[in-house]
Amino acid sequence: MPSLEPRRRSRARLEGDDDDQSSGSDSSKQQRRVVSRTLSQEDGDQSERDTARARRVKSSPSRVDRENGISEFQTGAIVRVLVENFVTYEHAEFKPGPNLNMVIGPNGTGKSSLVCAICLGLGFHPRHLGRASNVGEFVKHGKESAIVEIELQSRPEEQANHVIRMLIRKEDNKTKWWLNGKETTHQAVKALTNDLRIQIDNLCQFLPQDRVAEFAGLTPVQLLHETLRAAAPEQMINWHNQLKELHRKHKEMKARLDACMETLRGHETRQQGSQADVDRLREREAIQKKIHDLHSARVIAEYNTLRGLVAETKRRKQEATLKLQELEHACEPALQAVNRKREYRAKIEAVVGDRKNALRNAEAECDRLLQAIEAQDERIKHIQNKKNAEESSHTSKRSDLAKIRRTITDLEAKLQNKPPEFVGSEWNQKIRQQEHILRENEAERRTLRTQFDELRELNMRKNSDKSKLENDLAALNSQEGQKIAFLRKVNPDAAKGWEWLQEHRDEFEKEVFGPPMLTCSIKDQRYSNQIQSFLGFEDFCSFTCQTREDHKKLSTQFYKHMALSVTIRTCGSDFASFRPIMPKEQAREMGLDGYAIDYLEGPEPVLAMLCSEKRLHVSGVALRDVSNENYERIAKSGQIPSWATGGTMYRISRRKEYGDAAVSTTTRRINPGRFWTNQPVDHAERTAITRRISELDEEIQEIRTQAQETKRRTKEMDEADEPIKQQIEALRREKNELQKAATLYATLGDKISE
Secondary structure: OOOHHHHHHHHEEEOOOHHHOOOHHHHHHHHHHHHHHHOHHHHHHHHHHHHHHHHHHHHOOOOEEOOOOEEOOOOOOEEEEEEEEEOOEEEEEEOOOOOOOOOOOOOOOOHHHHHHHHHHHOOOOHHHHOOOOOHHHHEOOOOOEEEEEEEEOOOOOOOOOEEEEEEEEOOOOEEEEEEOOEEEOHHHHHHHHHHOOOOOOOOOOOOOHHHHHHHHOOOHHHHHHHHHHHHOOHHHHHHHHHHHHHHHHHHHHHHHHHHHHHHHHHHHHHHHHHHHHHHHHHHHHHHHHHHHHHHHHHHHHHHHHHHHHHHHHHHHHHHHHHHHHHHHHHOHHHHHHHHHHHHHHHHHHHHHHHHHHHHHHHHHHHHHHHHHHHHHHHHHHHHHHHHHHHHHHHHHHHHHHHHHHHHHHHHHHHHHOOOOOOOHHHHHHHHHHHHHHHHHHHHHHHHHHHHHHHHHHHHHHHHHHHHHHHHHHHHOOOHHHHHHHHHHHHOHHHHHHHHHHHHOHHHOOOOOEOOHHHHOEEOOHHHHHHHHOOOOHHHHHOEEEOOHHHHHHHHHHHHHHOOOOOOEEEOOOOHHHOOOOOOHHHHHHOOOOEEHHHHEEOOHHHHHHHHHHHOHHHEEEEOOOOOHHHHHHHHHHOOOOEEEEOOEEEEEEEOHHHOOOOEEEEEEEOOOOOOOOOOOOOHHHHHHHHHHHHHHHHHHHHHHHHHHHHHHHHHHHHHHHHHHHHHHHHHHHHHHHHHHHHHHHHOHHHHHHO
16 A cells, blocks of 8 residues: 555654654654644634734733732742653753643643653652652653752742752662752652642642542542642641531530430330339229228227127026036036045055055166176176286287397397498489489480471471462463463562452452453454554553442552552443444444454453543454555544554544644554463473472472481480489489488497387
C-alpha cells in the first residue's frame, strides 16, 4: 500500500517506542501544525479571540501590589514550576496564576507529567500518583538525572518565597534536595509542606486520574473529613472535631436515656403485672380477717354450747347421786358381807408378806457365802501363777548370764583385733572426685543435647526451604506456575499481594480477582500482540474488586500494612453492559476481524474492568493492516477510537471544542507482547532452583552427619557414666563399713564395762 503511508504521515503524529521518543518541543511543534491545518477555517475568529485575550492580560492587575507589598497568591500557592529532563520535558518553566489554572492539551503533551512533577517536587511518594513506584522512572529516557524546582508563596511576614529543588538520579534511584538554595533533607521539605498545609496525600486536594476510583470509593463522612482537612481553616477543623465529640456525647446520652426509658417501661410493665397479685393479696387479707372474726364468733358459740352442756351434766349428776343413794340403801346387806371379806383378805396378805421377806433373806445369805468361796478360789490361783512366774524368771536370768559371758568374751577378742584407721575426709575426697567427673559429663551432655536440638531445628528449616523450592520447580512445568514466576520477576509487589489474596479470599464480601496476566488468557494467540498493545504494564498487574468495601479493605491491607506499590481498581458495571456501538458485521466490512474483548477470556468482573479502563469492547483488531478506504471509513464513523491491525496501532483523538474537523491520529508500532504468551520454561531459573536444592541436600546431609556424631557422643558419655556411678556406690559402701567398724571398736570398752 504505497499510497497509504504518505497520507497517514500527513495527518498523524507518530508515537515511537520508549527508545525512540521525541522531545517535548518537537511534540508541541507537531501539535501546532496539526491544529493550524485543522482549524484553518477558524483563523479569523481565533485571531480576534487572541487579540481580546491579549488586551485582557495587559489590562489585568499585577500579581503583587508593589505599593503595599501584598501578593495575590495565597500562602503555600505554587508560584513557579521548573522541570529539566523530566519524563517528556527537556526544559520547561510554568508560572501559574494566583487563581484557577487549567492545563489543556492533546494526549501525550505532558499534562500528567506536570502533575507528577508537582507531587514529587513537594516531597511526596510516587504511590500517590498511582503510576510508577520508583522516582528514577520519571527521568527522561537517555538522561542520567532530572531536576524539579517549585517556588511556593511564603507568608506575608516572610521576606522571600520558598524554593524547593529536587535532583533525581536515575542510576541509584535516589533524590537530593535543596531549600531556598541550601542543601537540605527530605524531612525538612516534608515539614515545610505540612506547615503550609499542602496535602498531596489528600484526594480532595490532589486527585490524579489513576486514583479516581479510590476517590469514588470514599464514604460521605470520609469525603467531608478530607474536604475540611484540605480547605477549611484550623479553627473550623477544631470546631468540626468538637462537633463530632458533642455528637458522640449526644448519642451516648440518648442511648442512656433510651435505656432509662426502657427500664421505666419495664418497671411499669412489671407494676401492671403485679397489680393483680396486689389485688389478690388484699382479697386474701380480707378473707383472713373474716376467718378471724368467724373464729372469734365460733368461740362464743362453743362457749354457749358448752355452758348448756355443763348445766345439763350437773342436772344429770344430781339425778345419778340420788339414784346411787337409793341403790346403796337397797344393797346395804350385800355391802356389809363384801366389807367383811375385804378385811379377811387384808389379814391373809399380811401373813404372805412376812413369809416372802424371810425367803428373800435366806437367798441373800446363800449368795454371800457363795461369793466368799469364789474369792478363796481366785486367791489360790493367783498364788500358783506367782510361783510359776518366779521359777521362769530364775531360769531366764541364768540363760542371760551365760549369754553375757559369751558376749564379753567376743568383745575382748574384737578388742584385740584393731580395724584399720578411718579418715572420712579422704573417702569424701575420692567420692567428690568421681562426682565431679559425673557433673562435667552432664554439662557436656547438655551441650550436646543443645547442639542436637539446634541441628534438628536447622534441618527442619532446610527441609522446608527444599520443599518450597521443589514446589517452585514443579510449578515451572505448568503454565500457571510460569505465569506466577514471571509475575515475581516483573512485579514482586503484585506477586506478594496475589499470594496474600489467595490465603484470605474468604474475608471479602465478593470475590476479589488478581492481576489479569494470571486470571485472563487469549483465545487466539495470533491476536496476542494486538490486544496487549491497548494495555499498559499496570493494567496487567492490577487487582479488581467488585464493591467499595472490598476496595477499601484491600487498599488498607496493601498500602498501609504491607506497603505494596500496586494498582487496585473497582468496576461497578456488569460486563454485559459493555457492548460495541458498531456491530461486528459492519466492523468486518471495514477490514477488522473483531473487537479486542472478543478474543480475551477470563472472569467477567476483570473483563468489565478492562472495558471500563481501556475500552477493549470498542477497540478493533485485525491480523492484516487496513486499506486507505477502510481507514477513512473507520475514522469518519467515530465509533471505534482505536484499533490494532497488522503491526501498527492507531488511536484517534477528537477535540470537541474545535469542532468535528479537529481530529488527530496517533500511530505507533506494535511491540511483541510480554504477557499472555506461551513462554518457554526459564532454564536459568530452573538451573538456579536445581542448584539450590542440591546445595540444600548437601547441607541437610552435613547436618544429619553432625547430628549422628552428636548422638553417638551422647550415647558414649551415657555408657561411660555407668562405671563411674558403680565406683561411687562401691566407695560409699566401703566408707560406711569402715566407719561402722571404727565406731564399733571405739565403743567396745564401754560395752565391756557395762
